[in-house]
Structures are given as C-alpha cells and as structure tokens.
C-alpha cells in the first residue's frame with residue numbers, strides 16, 4: 001500500500017463504470033484540489049481532500065503540489081520497426097507526397113525490406129528504445145501493430161516481438177495484426193489479400209486486434225470486408241480509414257463492429273452519421289497530419305454531433321516519428337480546437353476505450369490500475385497542452 005499526498009490537482013476523476021466520454025461529456029472531468037490518493041496492490045484504492053487525510057505510512061510520496069493524472073493511453077502505434085526512413089524525410093522536404101514516396105517503392109515497403117533483413121532480437125532491441133521513450137513521456141498503455149513484415153514469416157516475427165515487449169514492460173500492451181498494411185513484395189493484390197486471410201488463424205494466437213489500411217492505393221472496401229469477415233470471432237477490428245481519401249473505411253469498420261476507426265483526416269458528414277449510436281471510437285492522429293501536411297480531423301464536429309473522440313500518436317517511421325502524447329494533446333487543442341479537457345479525455349479515457357482497456361485505465365477511479373503521471377508543482381491540464389514542450393513530468397507511476 002502507498003499514499004500520495006499534497007497533490008495540488010487530482011485530475012481525471014470518473015465514477016466507476018464510465019468507459020468513454022462522448023459529446024458534451026468529453027469536455028468534463030472530475031478535479032479535486034489539495035488531495036491524497038491511496039494505492040493498494042497496484043490499483044487506486046481511494047482518494048480524498050487533504051483536510052481528511054489518512055495517516056501516512058512508510059511508502060508515502062509527497063507530491064509537493066504537483067498534478068496527479070491518469071497516464072497516457074496510446075491506442076495506435078507502429079513502434080516495432082527496423083532502422084529509419086530519414087532518407088525519405090529529405091524526399092518529403094523536396095516536395096514528394098506520401099503517396100509518391102510509396103509509389104517509388106519507398107514508404108511502408110522500404111520499412112518492410114529493412115524489417116525482413118533484421119534479426120528478431122535486434123528488432124526487439126530497436127523497438128524497446130521507443131517503448132522506453134514513450135513510457136518516460138507518460139504513456140502507460142500502448143497498442144502496437146504489425147504491418148512491416150508483409151509475408152507470413154515476418155508478420156509473425158513482429159507479433160512475437162510485440163508479445164515480448166508486453167512481457168517485459170510494466171505498461172499495458174495490446175497487439176494488432178496489420179498484415180493488410182501494403183501489398184507484400186512479390187504478390188499480386190489478390191494473392192496478397194488471400195495471404196493475409198491465410199495468416200489470420202496464426203495471428204490470432206498472438207494478437208488482440210486486426211487492422212486494415214482501407215484507403216486509396218492500398219486496400220479497398222471489398223478487401224477490408226473479406227479480411228474482417230475471415231477474422232470474425234478471432235480478432236476484433238481497428239481500422240485505418242480516410243487518411244488519403246474518403247475511403248468507405250469508416251462504414252466497413254462500423255459494419256464489422258470495429259472498436260475504433262483511425263486517422264479520419266478526410267471525413268464528410270456521412271462518416272459522422274454512421275458512427276452515431278455505435279461502439280466504435282473515432283480516433284484521430286494529429287501527428288500524421290502535422291508530419292504529412294494533411295488536414296486535421298474534424299474532432300470538434302464529431303464532439304458537437306454527440307460522439308467521443310480519441311487521439312493517439314501513430315508513432316511510426318513514415319508519417320509520425322514521434323510518440324509524445326503531450327504533443328498530441330497540444331495539437332488537439334491548437335489545431336483541432338479541442339478544449340484542454342476534451343484533449344485530455346481523448347488521450348486518456350477515450351484512447352483506453354479504443355484499445356479495449358478503459359475498465360482498467362484512463363481515469364482516476366477506485367479499482368483502476370494506478371498508472372499515473374505526477375507532475376512538478378504548479379501544472380494543470382491547460383498548461384500541459386499550452387506549454388507543451390517544457391518538461392513537467394516528475395514521475396510516471398506504474
């Protein structure tokens with residue numbers, strides 16, 4: 001048991017049973033000033049005001065007036081990859097688009113070539129550098145996708161590496177099979193979709209979710225429908241949709257009961273309508289809008305329509321080489337005009353929902369995991385997004 005006391009602001013309090021926040025509720029969260037919080041067996045036991053604090057014990061921690069909040073949940077990453085794509089960074093600066101780089105054999109296929117040549121232990125070591133970086137910046141739960149293997153052996157190698165990360169780190173790790181990330185080298189389009197379907201039973205032994213890059217130039221709605229039909233009952237869908245075009249990916253994702261549909265840089269009101277009343281969490285990835293110069297998702301319109309929105313980093317070598325969830329939160333505010341509390345809920349409770357773990361993560365609620373960020377004194381949620389580059393995390397508790 002341990003006690004954290006002298007908490008300046010305890011932020012992100014939610015009643016038990018709230019698994020996501022939508023519409024107006026996304027702009028609200030429970031805050032308690034001058035508080036204590038007790039942890040028992042790694043879980044939040046209770047909390048209250050300093051005026052009625054339980055007696056401190058040997059394991060107490062003086063928060064010195066810092067803010068205590070739930071750690072970040074990053075529900076969309078591709079952090080298992082080999083090498084780097086810094087050469088393409090120069091192509092990009094010289095004016096080539098993401099699609100043009102991909103069409104020249106760069107992009108995802110470039111990462112796949114590197115990954116196929118990389119030994120499993122080395123891939124694990126390279127990926128762990130990024131995992132540690134994310135954890136040091138306050139991420140306590142992360143989803144990690146395959147998708148740079150693009151053949152059965154290398155896809156399974158990726159899923160094994162993700163499993164090994166999960167077994168090594170204190171952060172919660174969820175694993176997604178993204179065989180349908182690009183057409184693997186040496187396959188025709190049809191043969192590769194068939195191959196992905198063939199990989200599903202083995203992938204289901206390693207992964208929690210299945211993803212398809214349903215977008216212009218990658219996989220069609222029909223491919224996605226076939227793949228998700230084959231995965232039914234084995235892997236729950238989380239879809240890449242509407243990054244490069246209005247792709248129909250949201251609709252096919254909702255049809256298959258996807259837990260989340262992600263990217264959404266290009267959406268019309270039809271996508272908003274189809275998401276209403278579903279269990280699917282729209283997830284936006286401002287880091288890739290920033291890096292690729294794409295439009296930012298219409299998060300505010302989604303919330304106005306009564307939906308919830310999650311934000312995630314999309315940490316990957318091609319479209320978002322950054323896993324800093326504070327930067328994601330800041331972009332939610334600055335570029336998507338979310339209020340700091342809307343952005344905070346998007347990177348904690350709603351992103352936990354988007355990876356199926358909001359029963360245990362994403363808010364200050366008795367019974368949830370004590371996976372927390374303690375800041376230096378005088379920080380609050382607004383300052384966290386506003387002064388987004390000033391170090392403020394004193395300790396990540398997990």
Ligand code: NIG
Nearest residue numbers: 108213288314316317318319
């Ligand atoms: O989410 N859009 C598809 N996949 C990744 C990018 C992967 C890459 O370029 O390596 C994304 O942005």
Ligand code: FE
Nearest residue numbers: 076078240314
């Ligand atoms: Fe992605």
